[in-house]
Amino acid sequence: MTSPTPIAAGATVADVGEFGLIAELTARFEQGTAVYVGPGDDGAVLRTPKGHVVVSTDLLVENRHFRRDWASATDVGHRAAAQNLSDVNAMGGRTTGLTVGLVLPADLPAQWVLDLADGIAAEAGLVGASVIGGDITRGSEVVIAVTVLGECAVAPVLRSGAGAGDVLAICGRQGWAAAGLAVLGRGFRSPRAVVEAHQRPEPPYDAGPAAAQAGATSMIDVSDGLVADVGHIATSSGVAIDVWSTAFTIDEPLTAVGAALGVDPMQFVLGGGEDHPLVATFPAGTTLPDGFRQIGTVAAGAGVTVDGEAYAGETGWTHF
Amino acid sequence: MTSPTPIAAGATVADVGEFGLIAELTARFEQGTAVYVGPGDDGAVLRTPKGHVVVSTDLLVENRHFRRDWASATDVGHRAAAQNLSDVNAMGGRTTGLTVGLVLPADLPAQWVLDLADGIAAEAGLVGASVIGGDITRGSEVVIAVTVLGECAVAPVLRSGAGAGDVLAICGRQGWAAAGLAVLGRGFRSPRAVVEAHQRPEPPYDAGPAAAQAGATSMIDVSDGLVADVGHIATSSGVAIDVWSTAFTIDEPLTAVGAALGVDPMQFVLGGGEDHPLVATFPAGTTLPDGFRQIGTVAAGAGVTVDGEAYAGETGWTHF
Known part of the structure; x- marks a missing residue:
């Protein structure tokens, strides 16, 4: 596959931009036969030996996607889950499981993390989904990485199917x-x-x-x-x-x-x-x-x- | 469910420790009937309407899990994928798809990100797996959040099945x-x-x-x-x-x-x-x-x- 947008030597992430980078990355990730929907839609769909699973992932970074003085940890948890559950929803699916990766400053109150987790679990519970795994590590700013897996009763609805007259x-x-x-x-x-x-x-x-x-x-x-x-x-x-x-x-x-x-x-x-x-x-x-x-x-x-x-x-x- | 380790008011993440937090979080995440293996093993297994999918997620944070002066971006990509693929391997499974979330400083060279992605894709290719989704956002330090999905030909192998005499x-x-x-x-x-x-x-x-x-x-x-x-x-x-x-x-x-x-x-x-x-x-x-x-x-x-x-x-x- 070829690079859709040539990237100048020495260009920074800011130079290339989000969509340029995604296009670059997508172009170089070959999709195997197990992939039903690859990068570029609200969720990805992977053929399992039997059936499909819908997958989507989103990151929230402190002071960029949320501010601790603007929203409670529980609210942030609800929002982190909601934006991911919504991606599965937009495929016509229902989320069954989530994984949650957390980067946390060492001086962050532990209660904030627990409240965050409560918010995530509560929002997930609205569709009957469970947090089934995750990872925690230290870093200089809070990052919340949520991945959702879901199932579809009928074929997933993509972005690409609209037709004239719809x-x-x-x-x-x-x-x-x-x-x-x-x-x-x-x-x-x-x-x-x-x-x-x-x-x-x-x-x-x-x-x-x-x-x-x-x-x-x-x-x-x-x-x-x-x-x-x-x-x-x-x-x-x-x-x-x-x-x-x-x-x-x-x-x-x-x-x-x-x-x-x-x-x-x-x-x-x-x-x-x-x-x-x-x-x-x-x-x-x-x-x-x-x-x-x-x-x-x-x-x-x-x-x-x-x-x-x-x-x-x-x-x-x-x-x- | 009850909290396994009471957490003192005002305690920080450092006070509670990684395992304490995980135990706390695990205790409050109820597991639905779709969950075959929940938190606490190398990977989580989710029942899809037909068949299983193995899921695992890991975070890498710059200067904590890798240093850009110690390893090339391609090496970091190989390692980020390898440690996740290895979790599915440890369940007796084979990874079929990965999602990759990237937190990136604005002044990071774009090439570094491309090389990273090449490393991830190459390592994934060793088992025939594809990168099927992801997310990119800005932050003050590089974070790589990889989630893997895999399949098992036979029942997943857990940590909990060892018996005396083995x-x-x-x-x-x-x-x-x-x-x-x-x-x-x-x-x-x-x-x-x-x-x-x-x-x-x-x-x-x-x-x-x-x-x-x-x-x-x-x-x-x-x-x-x-x-x-x-x-x-x-x-x-x-x-x-x-x-x-x-x-x-x-x-x-x-x-x-x-x-x-x-x-x-x-x-x-x-x-x-x-x-x-x-x-x-x-x-x-x-x-x-x-x-x-x-x-x-x-x-x-x-x-x-x-x-x-x-x-x-x-x-x-x-x-x-």
Whole structure:
């Protein structure tokens, strides 16, 4: 396989960027016959001798993905688990087991770690999943590495199956976590509803398997930002997707935050991530599963538009 | 479930220690019916709707588990994969897929990351496994979080099945990595053979499945230290194990390092980890699989002895 993006000698990680590095790494990892879905989707699916297992992994680093003064350890645990469970959900699967790797400073209170673990276990318990292993070691900053394994009742739903004529639908709250992050970033603790939405997202765990059963052609959870993540579907599927901003009512707390911070609250909806709703495409005429509502259309072409126009706002989150 | 070791208010991670924390965490993670082997063994086994998948995860932190001036990125990649593949090997399984989470400083050369990935993929390729997913984020120090998934042709071999009368056997090199670490720690780069053994261990990947087929009653890979890891079998199985030091010939480079550093080279064999040989127990009279040789005996009782006596040397590695 060839390198998709030549990397200059002496380039740093910051030079290449997250997606460049992932593309580079993906290009050089050959996929064996045991692999049903490799890198590039919400989860990876490995053929076991009999059946499938869905796998996904995510890292949280202190002061980057969470701050100990902004959220309790239990909240951080809930969030660490939720964002991983949500990846399995977005494949149409249900998580059965998690592994948790923890890098911990030696002077970290042990109770913080126990509370973290409680949060992880409690969130996992929402779908009947267990923490089945892990590793602990010392380091200079807290890192939480969660890997989830799950199962699918029907074939996993990938990002790549959307077709022209499909409808775009969403299930779950969108924009609240971004509003919560915005107020925390200004030193505020209210409105509580959006702060709590950031501290402890509530992904719609039943919706993924339901969407798979209903024949979803593609699916993703919103973690980078709505427009950014819809863009991942558009790119993987080779289609154009138009998002209808008019399909979203701006919930009251988002209006309040927007007014307080001088920001158009629609930015939280279109650019925000970390609420982990599901966005899926379905063939036209499909009866959408409970909780899903249409927010756009799929057509031949490429790229994402909002109300038929290019989107000029922030599309998501960049790690480097 | 109850907490096995009460943790004092205000205690730090250092106060509680690695094993205390793991015990605490394990006690509070309930195991669902999908779990065949939960925390506490080399790998976890999850029932999928059909068949099993073996899972294990390990973290490597820069300047703690590796130093960039002591080993190339490719070597670090080989080692990161090897120590995880070895955990599946120690269950009698074969790894089919890996996920790799990377925490990276922004100023890290991108090439270092690519070389690391090459090393991981190459080592995984030795058993036909593929890197099937991962995550990359920024942080202040390099962290490598590897999770492996594998399959077993027969039932997984746990740490807990050793019985009185069994023979204790080993397959693979033991003590070389510890000797290599000792010379690197003194600022030397030779003997090359032991330095390379530390930089790039060579676990006996065929031996795990072979031992399972031959009816091994328990198995572990030596990663903490020979006496320490045999101790894990003794504790889990509720037996006493005697290790025969006379069963080990001290290889020439270990003799040379011992002489140069003024250390009894048997310490590398009995206390050293990170070569990742397999130690297994078999019923008396079993024809040992290729590469295994007897190094001790199992009896009723508790604990580990060396040549019938308590072992006074370093037994392994403590993270806190």
